[in-house]
Amino acid sequence: MDDARLAERAVTTGEVKISARKAQVYYGETHAIRDVDVDILDKTVTAFIGPSGCGKSTFLRCLNRMNDTIPNCRVEGRITLDGEDIYDRSVDPVQLRARVGMVFQKPNPFPKSIYENVAYGPRIHGMARTKADLDQIVESCLRRAALWNEAKDRLDEPGTGLSGGQQQRLCIARAIATSPEVLLMDEPCSALDPIATAQVEELIDELRANFSVVIVTHSMQQAARVSQRTAFFHLGNLVEYGETGQIFTNPRDPRTESYITGRIG
């Protein structure tokens, strides 16, 4: 992984937020992820690309321990958040997930009102003392998710009544309401039409100001558009990791080149 190390040194945009060393993931007997070493930077959008089934979503789920919910899934190696091993016994996954938020492939708003969807996280984590605090959090998150103007008059209506793109932005608003430090996005635009996709991509770019964003995507154009750094996964291995411009214009690994030019995947 010398290539990755080199690429990393060239970047100065942020501190290392999440770091993985020799990470392995097994599903029962299947070895799904092998020897992944990666450093994810703060205030940066990192894209994970690769063909279907290459393990990029699996690895993403390891970063906030969502794979704990999958029976017989096992993680080895070391993954740290701000230098702290997130698989350490002392780490509470509940708290970890508040710090590392996640947005899913299909918009999954709760069957509750728009307001309640956003307020859910702050409420369970006890982040708002008064109703006014909560109102403020909801409003600011909806604003940041570029949904405020569309939703401000219908906060009491169910979130499931919104359009697909609005639902996904609602889910983003919900995720940032717990003020996470990292936001994981698992193909957030794959279920959306082009216009909604453009809105969400714009949003991702704005979120970079405050969060470290990790996005798994199928679309290389999307990775090129929104990310500063890109990691290419293939068959459970991290093949190449570096600045997005370099990966797309001058890949070092032949597999990366084949993928980008459309020969595999």
Add this chain to the structure above:
Amino acid sequence: MTDISTGTAQDWNAPEVRSNLRRRHRGERWLRGIGLAAILTAFAVLVILLGSLTASGYKAFSQTFITLDVPVSADRVKPDRIAAANWRGVMQDAVAAMFPDATDAERKVLAAIPSSVAQFAVRDRVLADPALIGQTVTVSVPVSDPFDQLHKGLIDRATPEENRRLKDAEIAAFDRLVEAGKVALRPNWALVTSADSRFPELAGLRGALIGSFYALLTCFVISFPIGIGAAIYLEEFAPKNRLSDLIEININNLAAVPSVVFGLLGLAVFLGWFGLPRSAPFVGGLVLALMTLPTIIIATRAALKAVPPSIREAALGIGASRQQVVFQHVLPLAMPGILTGTIIGLAQALGETAPLLLIGMNAFITAAPATPFDAATALPTQIFIWADSPERGFVSRTSAAILVLLGFLILMNGLAIFLRNRFERRW
């Protein structure tokens, strides 16, 4: 509006945040605990249910027998009038012979110990072989119920005499018999080989078992073909129109109609309008068939639906008609599922009581039915009759009858599970 919530990261180590987290984890443990407690409660209830039934029922699987040497004197029994002889007197002679020193009062008590069936047992032996007159016949017969209870330890000897079912004299007399080695506990085959009786020590389930068998047979013969026919039509041929919707809704609702209402239907239509015989297992089977029909239809449709459409397309593709496709390809593949559903439906029907009560299958009948049109009881109604009987001995017999019923249910459900595991395919 200022951004207060974002940008400024939450301090996850602040004391109030930590205590909040602890509280939340405590809530988690609580819910888990309550859930586990709920399910363990359900388990405990099951254990208590089966435990109490077994504890009260297992004693009815054995029966106290007494061996009597009965001298058949020619004085009492005349060869030409054997049936009309004073057999009660013969029994009293037997007891007197056994205990020559007993007083008259004691003899009276002793004579009450064997079940009333004893004199008939002796009579039948002599009727079969008149040469026995003048000799001694040895019979082994059940003792009457209170003494059976005493021997099984169900009557506490320490209770004051006035509160006890057996008086001191009776216990003393019985103890003499025990000492004489005349009393023994043996397996109670009569429980399944005899029909009902007013005397607990003689009552058995034969009539009920045969009645239930006939009722289930009728139920199966009627509901199985009709259920499969209806299910095939609805699943494979019915056009999607209001009529088939109506049939579908109707079947779903029929499955949830209280069983006692089916009993009313049977009473008014089968007995009242059609004039079919009362208490007959055939009529019981008819009512049960109507109740089982929705179960079979729903199970059959599910089994048909599980057969992948590719099979149908393949057969249609080589020129089979739709009926040939269904009867030659789909139905055989769905058969394990259909049989599983049918057996489960029949098991439900076997335990069904209320509709059978209404068509009179709770009559007191001391002979097993010879045909499905004779009056009979069924296993669950027999349980109901015995549970209602005041004699103490029927308590353990009721439990024993329940154990027999549960045994059949376990057998049937086991068969259904076996069929499912053995033959059902996953597509």
Add this chain to the structure above:
Amino acid sequence: MAGWAFLLLAAATVFAYALNRRAADALREDGRRLHSLPGFHGGYAALLVLVPGFLFLCLWLVFQSAFINRSVMAGLPPGTLDGLDSGAVQLLQSEIISISRGQVFGTPEPWKLEAATRMSEMRSTAGWVMIALLALIALGAILYARSRVSAAFRARQGFERIVHGIMVACSVVAILTTFGIVASLLFESLQFFRMVPVNEFLFGLNWEPQIPIRADQVAGTGAFGWVPVFVGTLVITVIALFVSVPIGLFSAIYLNEFASDRFRAFAKPVLEILAGVPTVVYGFFAVLVVAPALRNAGAEVGLPISPNTALAAGSVMAIMLIPFISSFSDDALGAVPQSLRDGSLALGATRSETVLKVLFPAAIPGIVGGILLAVSRAIGETMIVVMAAGLIATLTINPLDSVTTVTVQIVTLLIGDTSFDNPKTLAAFALGLMLFLVTLGINVLALRIVRKYRELYD
């Protein structure tokens, strides 16, 4: 006689099959191209004989005895039946029937013997007529089927049309059953309402159905207000739900969210055992264990608990409902999409928060549907209450008292001799009608809720 008739029918069916098949085979040997295989020609003929013959036999057998009984009773010497109520007439009829079957007890009057003779004569005549008609039908069908055999005849289509008709008839049985239920309940209830006014039944606060059947019996004056009976049903239902809903629901939550796969695989079948226990067993359990235990417990703390307390029947009914509610709730929770669960967990919610705040509200319609079905079961449940609840209708909502229920009254009114012309018997049908309507309403509502809910997440 019926056995011979069925045997004749079977023989005719086989014969028709063989005849047409032979004929078709012969055509084929002549070098003609048949439209349908010979087997279908045979099958067509067989069904053409079997279906009408079978229908004829069933209808004949169903109506024969009723017809014979009626005409024998009508042929009794004039004046015999004067002044007899329907129960006595029925008794007389069954006496004549048993005499005609050769079971004579004592020495019956000559006119009874005469009637019995007439009855057995009619029976044997009817048997011969039945066989003759059946033979005629079979012969007609065989001749007709034989006449249709030709190379161009579409025997397969004909055969399949008949099979199709049979299947349609099978599905109509379900409708006929519902129709039979409604018709019998309505018919008998209308007769009841001719004797007891509807509003007295619906709003009356007294239920004392033990009216005298014969003039010399000592019994109450009779009152048929169903309110106390219905309230009693509700009391027991509420007790049953009060116990079973929390246990069933929390069991489902535990199984769905916390239990390991192995525990789940063990626990679900165990709960199903509870569901498979016949209700007569639960009834006996209530009488044998629960009621005495409650009475003793009541005596310990000085509470007067009636021997037939609603608490005993209700709590045992709850045991019956636990698996029902838990499996419905389990299905409803399981039907909530995984994505909602993931969404909540990804926000840092604990499992319990996820269950209580996201999954449970989302699953509410399914759970409510299940509980409604449980309510309808509890209202219609018979054996537990017949064995463990009381017989006297007291208007109370005290769970320690003894109450009676609709089903208990139906069973007690109809056990023993029944005659269809006194209000005591007919009242059972009026109760049955109400029971049917109430449970039907609840079931329709519940099934609709459950179906809507399934569509929501499919």
